[in-house]
Amino acid sequence: MGLREYILTRVILTIPMVFILLSIVFFVMRILPGNPVLLRFEKNADPQLIASYTHKLGLDKPLYIQYIDYINDLFHGNLGLSMSGDFSPVAPEIMSRFPATLELAIYSTLVAILLGIGLGVLGVAKRGKVDSAIKLYGIISYATPVFFVGMVLQIVFGVFLHVLPVYGRYDGTPPSGITVAGIHIQTGLYTLDSLLSGNFQAFLNSASHIVLPSIALGVVISGVFVRITRANMLETIRADFVIAARARGLKERTVLLGYALKNAILPVVTVIGLQFAILVSGAVLTETEFSIQGLGLYLVDRVYFRDYTAVQGTVVFLAIIITTVSLLIDIMYAYLDPRVRL
């Protein structure tokens, strides 16, 4: 199978998967008998008001029509109307929240990869006690609640050392991005926007905010990276070409970093995909802890306000993102490692 065919098959397979996930979300949200609008209002609220809300949200239609509407809306990028306040659409709110979560995800994955690969290599290079300790680190970091790590970091760096902010994403008005040839580019990733607008002070401001949250989340995810790097390095180290390189009298460092690591790093890509679910769960907790106004905090807030359409919209959005990411990573992996396509 060629690369093109592989990608095609993978994409075609993704469509029913997204569809199944969306249907599960819909039916979990709707299986409850009764009117979700009632959950929002006091039980003795004006029946006319409830009826008008019900109608506005399309909840007076039969379930299968609601389902068709829901899927149809999704195709048009419409995630429904919020049940709170003035029925503002959910999708723009989610889009405005997404960059915060994305930024956290990027930096914590970076931390996890650096930590994971670094420690993994170190363990294989030293073996013995160091290796055992690193192996144990891999297991313990996985078993630690991310908010426990966050608490400790906040106390040490925020309260005792007073060196890093423990709250939010930015002090002041966030960077505005850059306008190139009349097109305004603003990603919402504050570290990137500030660099785009050439404001170094703003970059440091946003970077200092992201340090603690991404370390907290990164440490927890790094455990799996440590394990996978270790396992793959150990395997490649025993491979013929590495033994050959050793036999030719190359330095151990060159063998490890130049040969073993390079070949061991490939499978780490697939782990990023598998880790994505843990990353998203962890982001919800990290955002809550560090008051980062991302999707996770939005989800938690909306649950508190009993805003079911917003909750459903956020979950659907995350479902699509997760499926897309795992698709992209599979394709990338297939591109890098031709064996997958076989």
Place this chain on the structure above:
Amino acid sequence: MKLKKREAVSAATVIAIIVIILIAALIVYLYTTTPQQTQTTTTSTSQTTSPTTTTTTSISYRDKIVIGTTDSVQSTIDPADAYDYFGDNIIQNLGEGLVNYRPGTTEIVPALATSWSVSPDGKTWTFNLRQGVKFADGTPFNATVVKYSIDRQFKIDEPEGPFAGVGLDTIINRTVVNSQYQVSFVLNQPTSFFLSLAAFIAMYPVNPHVAPMDRIVNYTGNVNTENPNGLGPYILTNWVRSGGKDVEMDLTANPNYWNASAGYPKTKNIVIKFFTDSASLNLALQSGQVDIAYRQLSPTDIQAYQGNPNFKVWTGPGTFIQYLVFNEKQKPFDNVLVRKAIAAAIDRSLIVNTVFLGQVQPLYSMIPAGMQYHVDAFKVYGDANLAYAENLLQQAGYSQTNKLTFTLTYPTGHYQSTDGIAQAIKQALEKTGMISVNLASEPWANYKQSTSADQLQVYIYGWYPDFVDPFDYTSPFLPADGIGFLHTHYVNQNMTRLIQQAASTSDSSQLASIYQSIQQLIASDAPLVPLFQGISVAVSSPKVGGIVLDATTIFRYWLLWETA
């Protein structure tokens, strides 16, 4: 092979360079921020002090104060809609009433009105308005604006808003423009506390060009269209709200403020940062990200700050009360003996000292101590009066073997330490040996619904005043039909009559006896049991001054200052 090796090395080098740059950038930032801060403050200092450099004082003030809170505007900052503590407080800083309270007291002083009078029958209140006041867009303030604002309240008639909430829709009959700068309110009946109502945000004038007659002004993300206020000490320059919760609000001094010539507001810029919980707020205060933390730090935090020289703890009388509610539709709470037994067995010192570490005061009436006409009516029961409680329970048919068993429900995510309060009540009641209490909790939204649906037996609620008058601590809890927002189903003709009298009497000795009767009747019928009264607490950096916490519960940003 050689080529591959070089590739690997270069990849590693790139990663290493990125890491080094990031770390270096961070170090540079950490070293540059501190001097940077002093730089900006010195420039602002030279600006503010330059006209008076010849004077002897060399104290310089910062032009920005950051306030942290766990509150949030519930929905809007429109006086026709906002009926939550923080929404009202923002309106009190962005808007202005005809009259206002003198900071630190409950004395009514002129604000947008310079003088006022009441007709002999007590039904017509006339206000002379301040001249030359205008909104930011140039709209002049006059009697027409006042009439427009009140008419708008009637037109919108938001049932859950502040206007109907305090009963202004039934008190005011009409608003009359006498001249450009004189306005009269004709009331349906004489109302003794009308001046207090005139100081309440529901009567604050709004800008007719921002606030349409028939529609509540919602959050839009544009400060020119979402803020109908505009006569107060501050104007709103930035409001970030996301997912129904506030993220940040920036206020800057209103150049058109009527009292600007007196030097108000003291600090030009106020930044309000909103936190998800008291832990984050506390961390931000300790790490220096906020200058003032107001509402709500936990009792433990406050206790820790009290001994800390790097912080200043400000306290004021609390007009916040919490109380126990019985739903009399739920048996056996229709039996007054049972309610009285519980009132007698409750141990307020356990709540005050163990749950709140002494930071609240025990409360023996629905009208808090320190307010006019307060009487310690519930002292007839005493605290933890087990003998009396057991006696009452026996009369009601309970014993050590046939225990009174019920569920006490408390809300989460709204008031502080409700789990501790509930546990304290459970422990005190179970000491009688004749009561068995199950505890249950519900998130605030569900809790209110369950209350309205008459699903709860015994539950906890709290109250902040809308206006500073004992009427606001009796009438809302004791509606004639026994429903209201508490759903006590307590109906007593005498009570209803007394409350009507309280509304229309203006003679203070008569009022004293009426309120005494009301409080004693609450104690003897025990439809509600007052538990404690809070103390307002703010914690700030020691350089901050001007925090005034008084019985009005208004947090005035315009009095705040901070030395550099």
Place this chain on the structure above:
Amino acid sequence: MKREYFSPSRFIFYSILGRGYGRAFIVAGFSIIAFLSTMSIIAPFISPHDPTKIGIGPSNSPPSPSFPFGTDQYGRDMLSRIIWGGRFILLVAFTAVLICASIGVPIGLLSSYIGGNLDRSVSLIMDSVYSFPSLILAVMIISIYGTSVINEALAIAVVYIPSYFRVVRSQVLSIKELQYVEAAKCSGANTLSILFKHILPSIISSIIVVATVNFADSILTTAGLDFIGLGLPVNLPDWGIDLTYGRFELASGSWWVILSSGTMILLAALGFSLISEGYAERQNPKIR
């Protein structure tokens, strides 16, 4: 040919006592879990105080001889709370594992044994749920159905069903063709008896490995739900709740509340992770 049937107790017994790679991890893991479960079960007999009673000691007092783990903000005894605190979190995790194993395993067995289009569709459904974050789905489910041990367990279980399904399926596909299964088929045994009598016993060790990972994740998800306020009622003694609420006292210096409760959650998750790591090491020589 007589086939030795699988017995879980013997499996565990041998894996602890038997020599082999990963033994240290397995022994450590089982010891931790045995310790925590025993402590939770006998909590009423060993707890020095009522864990919910306030005002037993002074508020926020550091560890001392009379309160070895200190007290929390309401003056409750932390040692008693720690002893009782595993009951709910472990119960939720246990229920979740039970639910998803008893759904995932039979579906995996049947689907892969029958094969064909049915297997393909079921696999597709399982694959789409597989990578979904458990906490998000749990938040969604609990936001509608409310908090209870069963709801939490169900919410966590849904996401884990595919893990069992996938492991069972891959094993069945390879075992299906083996001689003894073929022999059973020829001897006229019906599908169900082949599946449950002949195939299931030989894949139990793989299921146990999945279950241990599932256990660890359920514990962390339950604690996560407590942290965002969707957990059990806050008046219950529970590690997750103590860790969440201890955070409010942390900046004021009460480190002992989060240290003890956080360590207990970590230990519980670690115990199960160690077991799974031990088996992984035993089965996979690569990572030794």
